[in-house]
Amino acid sequence: MHLDHSHDGPAAVSADARRPDGSRRALRIGLGGPVGSGKTATVAALCRALRAELSLAVVTNDIYTREDAEFLLREAVLPPERITAVETGACPHTAIRDDISANLEAVEDLEDEVGPLDLILVESGGDNLTATFSKGLVDAQIFVIDVAGGDDIPRKGGPGVTTADLLVVNKTDLAPYVGSDLARMAADAKAQRAELPVVFQSLRSEPGVTDVAGWVRDRLAAWTA
Secondary structure (H helix, E strand, C coil): CECCHHHCCCCCCCCCCECCCCCECCEEEEEECCCCCCHHHHHHHHHHHHCCCCCEEEEEEECCCCHHHHHHHHHCCCCHHHEEEEECCCCHHHHHHHCCHHHHHHHHHHHHHHCCCCEEEEECCCCCCCCCCCCCCCCEEEEEEEHHHCCCHHHHCCHHHHHCCEEEEECHHHHHHHCCCHHHHHHHHHHHHCCCCEEECCCCCCCCCHHHHHHHHHHHHHHHC
């Protein structure tokens, strides 16, 4: 794990940081990353870690299904009314970066129907390394990769790896079985990201999602300060 909170900085305050009634809207954090990297599992773990202290909700994105939302519903990580799905009908990148209207409608509907909310997690569908969220949709972005995808992913870079507010290297427990060198991944991530934080995580062992949840709390504290 490589996480230095001294470099996180405050969450950027968006021009639409307040709702029409003048109240502060929820902090929106996007989670992107390749298919199978563990985005939905990370969202589920964050919900379990934060639901007792925060009012939160989730928006998932899939091309033609509600599979990720249905997984979260089966796991009962939040009440059903706090989980909604967007069927993008096309490349998920479009719905989080270009035409963000469906996602904006989803997050606004959640705030209207179950708010007030502290936090909304917006999970993208399966992405490649170029995936980024529109700043008009989210206030901060987490990009999730996993060691089974190859320990050269941080070195390959791409906007998701190099510019996300937090990079999560997931499934570290698999490293011995897939031949991934975690020290090499850490060094490559540092070279690509400079002072931007990186977390190495296994959801199958302690500390699990603790470090990512701490980062989210820090962003929320800056947002509400």
